[in-house]
C-alpha cells in the first residue's frame with residue numbers, strides 16, 4: 001500500500017519494453033516518491049519486471065493483472081486499489097501492425113484499435129471520476145511520432161495513434177478545469193520487442209490480395225529502410241522512461257513530448273505546408289527515389305541536431 005505522501009502511479013503493459021522500464025525507474029526512485037501499480041495482461045510474464053525492480057517489489061511496486069481490452073479486467077483492477085485512488089495513469093500498452101493494408105483483415109484492424117484506442121479510452125474513463133473529485137491527477141499516454149506523421153505501410157497503427165492524439169487533445173482542455181493534466185509522450189523508434197513482434201516472420205508470410213509490385217516495395221524497399229531507421233535513430237526504452245519521469249516531475253507538465261529531437265524536422269515539414277503535399281511528396285521521394293542516400297541523410301540529421309552542435313550555436317563562446 002502507498003505510504004502517506006507517495007504518488008500512486010498505475011502503468012499498463014509492464015511485461016516488457018517501455019512500460020517495464022518506466023515501472024522500474026519509478027519504483028527505484030531514491031526518495032521513494034512513487035507507489036507503482038505495475039499491470040500486465042498475463043502475470044506469467046512478470047519475471048523480467050521482478051528481476052529489474054529487485055527489492056522494490058512489495059515495497060514501492062505491486063503487480064496486478066489488467067487487460068486494457070476488457071471492461072471487466074479494468075474495473076476489477078481499479079476497484080482493488082484503495083479508494084480507487086490513482087494520482088498518475090500511464091497508458092503504455094500498445095500493439096503495432098506493419099503491412100500493405102489490402103492484406104490486413106478487418107479483424108486485425110479492430111484488434112489494433114481495441115488496444116491502442118479503445119484501451120486508452122477505457123482506462124481514462126475509469127480513472128477520471130475519482131481524479132475529478134479530488135481535483136488532481138495526471139494522465140500520460142505513450143503515443144508515437146506516428147500519431148503526428150503517418151509512415152508508409154504503418155497505415156493502421158498510425159491511424160490508431162492519430163485517434164488517441166485527437167482524443168487526448170480534446171479531453172485535455174476540459175480536464176484542466178479540474179486540475180488534471182494530460183501529456184502525450186511521442187517516441188520515434190525504440191528498441192523493444194515491439195519491433196520484433198511486428199516484423200517476425202514477415203519475409204515468410206503470405207500476403208493474400210497484394211499485388212507483386214506492392215509486395216516488392218514493402219519487402220525490398222520499406223523493410224530495409226525501416227531497419228536502417230531503427231538502427232540509426234532508435235532510442236532505448238530507458239530513455240523513454242526518463243523522458244516520461246521528467247514530464248511527471250515538472251510543475252506544469254507539458255502536453256507533448258517528442259522524445260527524439262531528430263523527429264522534430266519531420267513534424268515541422270508537415271506543419272510548414274498547409275496543402276500537405278510537401279511532407280507526402282518528400283517522404284515518397286526519400287523512400288522510393290533516394291533510398292541510397294536516405295541513410296546518409298539520417299546521419300547528417302543526427303549530426304545537425306546533436307547536443308554538441310546545438311550548444312555551439314547557442315553559446316558561441
Ligand SMILES: NC(=O)c1ccc[n+]([C@@H]2O[C@H](COP(=O)([O-])OP(=O)(O)OC[C@H]3O[C@@H](n4cnc5c(N)ncnc54)[C@H](OP(=O)(O)O)[C@@H]3O)[C@@H](O)[C@H]2O)c1
Pocket residue numbers: 012013014015016017018019040041042045066067068069091092093094095096115119142143144145186187188189190191192193194195197237
Ligand atoms: N517500440 C517502438 O518503436 C515504439 C515507438 C513509439 C511508440 N511506441 C509505443 O510504446 C508503447 C509500448 O510499446 P513497447 O515498445 O514497449 O512494446 P512492447 O515491448 O511490445 O510492450 C507492449 C506492452 O503492451 C502490452 N499489451 C499489449 N496488449 C495489451 C492489452 N490488451 N492489455 C494490456 N497490455 C497489453 C504487452 O503485453 P504482452 O507482453 O502481454 O503482449 C506489452 O507489455 C506502445 O503503446 C507503443 O505503441 C513504441
